[in-house]
Amino acid sequence: MTSSPPPPSTRPAILIVEDDAHLRIGLRDNLLDEGYVVAEASNTREAEGLLAQRPYDLLILDVMLPGEDGYAFCRRLRAQGLKSLVMMLTARSLEDDIVRGFEAGAQDYLTKPYRLRELLARVGALVRRAGVTPAQVVTFGGYSLDQGRRTVSTPDASNVDLTRTEFDLLAFLLRHRERALPRGEILDAVWGRDVVVDPRTVDNFVSNLKKKLGWTSTSGFTIHTIRGVGYRMEVSSP
Numbered sequence: 001m002t003s004s005p006p007p008p009s010t011r012p013a014i015l016i017v018e019d020d021a022h023l024r025i026g027l028r029d030n031l032l033d034e035g036y037v038v039a040e041a042s043n044t045r046e047a048e049g050l051l052a053q054r055p056y057d058l059l060i061l062d063v064m065l066p067g068e069d070g071y072a073f074c075r076r077l078r079a080q081g082l083k084s085l086v087m088m089l090t091a092r093s094l095e096d097d098i099v100r101g102f103e104a105g106a107q108d109y110l111t112k113p114y115r116l117r118e119l120l121a122r123v124g125a126l127v128r129r130a131g132v133t134p135a136q137v138v139t140f141g142g143y144s145l146d147q148g149r150r151t152v153s154t155p156d157a158s159n160v161d162l163t164r165t166e167f168d169l170l171a172f173l174l175r176h177r178e179r180a181l182p183r184g185e186i187l188d189a190v191w192g193r194d195v196v197v198d199p200r201t202v203d204n205f206v207s208n209l210k211k212k213l214g215w216t217s218t219s220g221f222t223i224h225t226i227r228g229v230g231y232r233m234e235v236s237s238p
Contacts, residue, residue: 012127013037015056017047017073018089019065027060027119029189032175033168034120035147036127044073051077056084057130058123063090063101071104078105085126089114138174140235141220143213145171154214165190166209169202173223173233183230206231 014031018024019042031038039056041047043066047059059077063070074086087108088101101109107129108122138145142155150167152160162170168190173181183199191197206223215222220237 011035011037012057012130013039013054014058014060014123014127015047015050015084016040016060017042017044017065017070018060018062019043020062025193030116030120031123033147033171034123036123044068047073051082058126059084059086060123061086061088061106063088063092063097071100074101074104074106085130087122087126138171140174140177141237143221145174147171152213160212162209162212166205166212169205170209173231174235177233177235180226180232181230186230202230 014036016024016027016031016038018027018040021042024040024042028038028040039050041050045067050056059074061070061074065073068076070088070090074088077084077086082105085108086106087110088104088106089110089112090097090101091112092098098109108126110119110122138147143160144153145167146152150164152162152167152170154160169186172186172189183202186202187195187197187199191201206225210223213219221233221235224232224234226232
């Protein structure tokens with residue numbers, strides 16, 4: 001299933017082309033947490049549609065795709081003048097397969113099952129090669145959220161003690177600020193699609209988050225409750 005192309009941004013843009021939905025969604029969520037702009041496609045046809053709408057700094061391309069495989073797709077894109085860097089993912093680890101990937105136009109080749117930290121490190125190296133770096137620190141209402149260190153600080157530089165889930169929730173709300181987010185979408189992104197959680201759990205976490213941040217009506221941000229839907233975060237000052 002393809003996603004909508006992300007809007008223009010100064011952050012690195014990555015397109016994931018992977019037919020395994022579980023792997024694709026997990027990779028997407030981890031890349032979003034690292035501060036990248038991410039789009040996803042399950043096959044080369046969907047990927048071409050996204051590439052026609054905006055440029056991407058990096059393609060993470062599965063080799064074993066339905067229909068046209070990753071090797072052929074990469075060769076075709078290079079022949080059409082694609083400048084994006086390409087990382088190929090595959091279960092094939094023979095030297096001939098790796099060489100074939102580089103000959104097709106890839107800059108990196110990682111075999112499955114891969115270690116997440118290694119993949120993220122390689123992605124970071126590739127986007128730096130492309131001349132862009134992910135935004136690690138997000139400011140809102142005088143607060144700072146550091147995605148690399150996973151810390152949140154107040155306007156007076158005090159640390160806010162958040163649980164892992166509270167941090168992930170805040171980061172997700174900030175990434176999608178100004179947008180009404182249904183509780184179900186928040187649950188899928190923060191808790192995971194395979195975890196069964198009462199939708200009202202989101203309400204409790206938002207309430208705790210506001211308390212820990214010391215939110216008041218004069219704060220430079222707010223988390224609005226959208227009745228019957230979920231939440232929308234708005235930031236009035238950086």
